[in-house]
Amino acid sequence: MNNDKHTAAASFSRPATLSLALALALANAQVSAEMQTETVEYEVNGKTFTGYMAYDSEADGKRPGVLVVHEWWxxxxxAREQAxxxxxxxxxxxxxxxxxxGxxxxHPEDAQSFMKEATKDMDQVKARFTAAxxxxxxxxxxxxxxxxxQGYCFGGAVVLNMARLGVDLDAVVSYHGALGSPIKAEAGKVQPRIHVYTGGADHMVPSDQVAGLVKEMQDAEADLTLVSFPGVLHSFTNPGADRIAEEFDMPVAYDEDAAGRSWEGTMRLYEDVFND
Incomplete structure (x- = not known):
């Protein structure tokens, strides 16, 4: 594993993406010897951030890139495992x-505090996202x-807001993310295809948020696919959710079926948009 700090240089061309079957097989495999990972320190408005880049160094040509936005923790x-x-x-x-x-x-109180500071104004959210x-x-x-x-929980809300703001993305995926926002999508402004995966029993994403997002995106003429998994709670993609539920008495739970189906849907989305 290569954990050197990294400063990237731009160089562009267009490769072919893997077939869905091969992509899913590789996604379920252990990290190969060709997998390279880099811890990346970068600055946004004078503040230091630490990200994590992952890619196959043996693959030919250039490929699509996917941003991963973490949960409120x-x-x-x-987040690194998803990358x-x-x-x-x-x-x-x-x-x-x-x-x-750092x-x-x-603890949930710390997570709430960090999230409030990060989202105190949308210009700051956008600046941190676009720098990455x-x-x-x-x-x-x-x-x-x-x-x-793609984003999880807090990160799901972030990527949806970037779509609302017209950031130039091909696709956006929200997993158990908050769906309401003070920003409203405008017709003709939302560029990416959007997939939203939510739990039907998620107390943190109630049905009025689901209905509100559908109407908002219909009014904005956005390309939205929304999947609600019956009986599934918040944080269903994260195997660590059950420990969190027990430790902090929170209504969250991992759901293997919902996690697998949402990942498969995401891979199909990426294959479609990147091969258009």
Whole structure:
């Protein structure tokens, strides 16, 4: 594993992506010897952030890049694991940092505090997101014209807001993310295809948020696919959710079926948008 700090240089062309069957097989495989990972320190408005780049160094040509936005706990091992899964599926992935280096919550009160500071104004959210996006686009392995973003919980809300703001992304995926926002999508402004995966029993994402997002995106003429898993709670993609539920008495739970189906849907989305 290569853990050197990395400064990327831009160089662009267009490769072919892997077939869905091969991508899924690779995503479920262990990290190969060709997998490269880099811990990346970068600055946004004078503040230091720590991200994580993952890619297959043996793959030919340039490939699409995918940003991974962490849960409200901060940039943790789960976010890095998602980046590695994406790299195994044929993409270069960058697990970005929205809070700042060293800000990793161990208690919900800390997570809430970090999230409030990070989202105190939308200009700051966008600046932190787009700085990470530019780093990914500049990586030697990435085709800068083919970029997607996926987020979990807090991160799901972030990527949806970037779509609302008109950030130039090909696809956006939200897993158990908040769906309401003070920003409203405008007709003709939302560029990416959007997938939203939510739990039907998620107390943190109630049905009125689901209905509100559908109407908002219909009014904005956005391309939205929304999947609600019956009986599934918040944080269903994260195997660590059950420990969190027990430790902090929170209504969260891992669901293997929902996690697998949402990942498969994401891989189909990326294959479609990046091969258009």
């Amino acid at each position: 901060g940039h943790n091992e789960f 590695e899964k994406l790299a195994a599926a044929g993409y270069t992935a960058f697990a970005l940092d929205m809070y700042g280096s 800000k990793l919550a161990e 996006m530019e780093l990914l686009q500049q990586h030697d392995s990435v085709d800068s014209d083919r970029i997607a973003a």
